[in-house]
Amino acid sequence: MKLKLSRYLLVAITLLVLPACEQKPNANRQNGVRDALGARPYEEMRDAAEDAGDAVKQTGRDLKDAVNGY
Numbered sequence: 001m002k003l004k005l006s007r008y009l010l011v012a013i014t015l016l017v018l019p020a021c022e023q024k025p026n027a028n029r030q031n032g033v034r035d036a037l038g039a040r041p042y043e044e045m046r047d048a049a050e051d052a053g054d055a056v057k058q059t060g061r062d063l064k065d066a067v068n069g070y
Contacts, residue, residue: 040046
């Protein structure tokens with residue numbers, strides 16, 4: 001009797017917890033995940049801005065190395 005009750009309890013808890021594992025729609029994901037999926041608004045413009053920022057950082061590092069004589 002006790003074993004049956006514990007099985008039913010385990011099944012009930014499992015059925016209550018499973019809906020919590022449901023995937024959320026893409027709009028609620030964080031920006032990093034949306035970036036990886038290519039689902040951010042204005043994706044091309046944001047990627048271009050990120051690339052430009054990376055290029056500016058690299059140019060700054062190159063200038064610093066040139067001034068320091070590396």
